[in-house]
Amino acid sequence: MPRTIVRKTFLSALAGAATSLGGFLSMVLIARLLGVAETGAIAYAIWLTSLIVTLLDFGVHSTLARFLPQLVAGHEEKRADRLTAALFRPYAAACVVAFAGLCVYAAWPLANPSDRPASEAFLVATLVLLQALANFALGYLRGMQRFETSAAMTVLSFGLQIACVAIGGRFWGGAGVLAGYCVGSAPLAIRAVRWLWRRHVDMRVIEPQIVRFAAFSWLGALAAAFVWSRSEVFFLQRSWGAESVGILTVGLTFSNIAAQGPLLLTGALLAFFSERVETQPLDVINKAFAAGTRMLAFLALPLGFGTAAVLPALVPLLYGSAFDSAVEPAEIVVAAAAFAASGAVGTHMMCARNRSDFIFYSNILGAALSIAAGLTVIPGYGVLGAAASRAAVQMFMLGLGLWFIARRLNCPVPFRHLARLAASAALCGVAARAVLQLVHGPLALPIAIGVGALVYWAAVRMLDALPPEDVERLRAIGARSPRVVQRLFDRALSLLSRAPRTVEVAE
Template identity: 40%
Template structure:
């Protein structure tokens, strides 16, 4: 792997750590300060923002991250910046629509109900004019911030992404704590808005450039962006929180609070390893521009094994100790979320490993595959929402989400093997999964035997040791992969590198 790819991945990891810990801490702040019902109300509003920004993105942020590295690989730096400016104008117009729509709706609510600002019902947050105004502003700010970050990633400016993201998440936590304490749900929504303000400063670099793109490139971009946009919309049914809609319809706001807590923990388990994939799309795109397919095959196989090495124990281990972890973090009021959270975190392990292949397909301009996979997933999500979530509530949402994601991963993997002729390292994945199962069994036994916080600490340590020993005994990772892990660890801060090195020696023997 190139040094730039490793560096980009490390800076991507820093940005990812900031995002993951910030999102996790945000959910804790809201849950602890506002309770289950208000947590559901905030999660519902955040979901609405996600829907609006997805519908108006035009697929352009992903398109930017896909084509800028290819142009940089050919030495076309100025043309890359002009492409970013060329795509920004239509993106700005599209993303302004939700802000205008929600602002107009807020005004209508005030006109129709003179006391609309004085009354707030957490069961119907979008009936509040102030919430609607904040939602409109958040939609616009989040969309523009994502475009700015995609521009920086496409230009290989991952260090700036890491810095901006870290500061933004810190600002969100402060604003969220103050806002939730003083203004409840309204203040919490305003806190989420704060995280999107700093990246907007990057947009002046794009705006000052004259927008331009070569005719042949325009044709490629239109095709890619069209499928990418449709894939994002359909993918929202699979990977985002479409279950929130059905829970709101059938079970109410409180069920959303329980479900989103479980989903937050599932995302927390996979986010650490996923951070390492931030540099994959630019890296694959650059190799694609150089027509180096063999190098893409090597990176895909290695990336998939290393992702599984990190994700499987994190997810299965967390599932094993979920009863202790969830109540310790969120309190006994959220204990009803434990069964659903356990299912979600196990299913997340499979979908996370598949992200390496997803980045590969994006780099090979097969965004059409995402569209068709998303179409299948959308149908399954709607069917699951009507037939499973309705009668079973949060547990049904977990079952529906897990089944839909596993089907989507299966279809994508089939295309990767049969159509693109890339080989999935099945044998290594099976050995790594078996080692992770042993890790989970050990952790749960320790938790049951010791109990309490001490039991949780013992479970984590014993589970990790069991996993590393099992990986060595099963020869789950080839020596080349372990060597790559060691080379990456040497590039980390000295204290972290010293902590990781014993684990590497335990695997190597």
């Protein structure tokens, strides 16, 4: 495996870990400080913010991540700079107009019939502006392959968000929490604003293929917001109130940690595929997709099944007894998210091969299914209905995407290895839950996690779930760690495959 992609993957994972961990810890703090109903209200505000930010994106973030690496690889840095400047002007204008409109809406007395303070509505408007600008900065940094800067600024944002959410929630309640989120988005947003001082902007650099890609990416992202985001909170809020949203949020937050963790390793893949799709044979791209999908499933499936298995002990420990009813829906959401995460490599490959049109059309179908469930299942069955419908739609979307990759893109999907990895992960979950049933007390949770990990490792070896070449790829990633960690990692990996270490991994 090339050292460059390993380094970029590590830095991208570090940035993503800071984002995911920041969201997880923020929600735990909010739950502890403000209770179930207030947690639901904040979660609804955060979801609404993310939806508006997606609406304002216009596909620019994906466009930067897709085309800037190609220009950088061709040593066309000046053209990449001009493209960024040309995209930022209309993007920033749309963000400012949206901010002004939200402020006017917040100031209108009839716009806030509930008991929520008006200050929270203004803070949501500010958060929309800051997060939209921050997304542009992240897209630029990743597109230009500046993963060190992206990781450093994301970690800084994570630290600021956690500290300010804790202080704000303790002294000013919901408004203080939203202000903490605003502070966390500020560093990257400030970095994006520097593009406003570019005097000469050539809009001709935005070629028709860029416009087409951006349009499909944007429309697909809007549709995806109903499938992969938290659209269920909208229907729950309307039908069952803020407390039900708070209960479901527990499962959604755990799914971000359990399933999104492995996804952090895919942050550099779009740039990786984009650099090679024009220069490498299609067979090389297909093999990279298969290997990436297997390794992502190797990490995501046991984390999802294992986390779902220990939730009866983990939810009360982190959130308190008030959230006990969140365990069952959380188990459904987390397990389904593990499967859905395994399809992320395919999404990046489709984007690199300019098939954002399929992503758009499939997400439209998924959005229609999510809305139908929101209008029928969720009003009747509440939180459990929301969790089950979300899982069903995501599994359907995963199957549809894999079918398209196999049939339309003629790219072999490693179904056999994926099935074996899923079986190994299921055994991991069963073992961890059995420990929780048999062992009680403070040691039950760590013992359950340890036993589940050992069972998974043994099952992967017994079922030959991971090919030897993938083990070597994992070993190459661990080669950059400290020597002591490297030796432990290498010895653990040697137990995964029955084949001797003679496999050469192509770069």
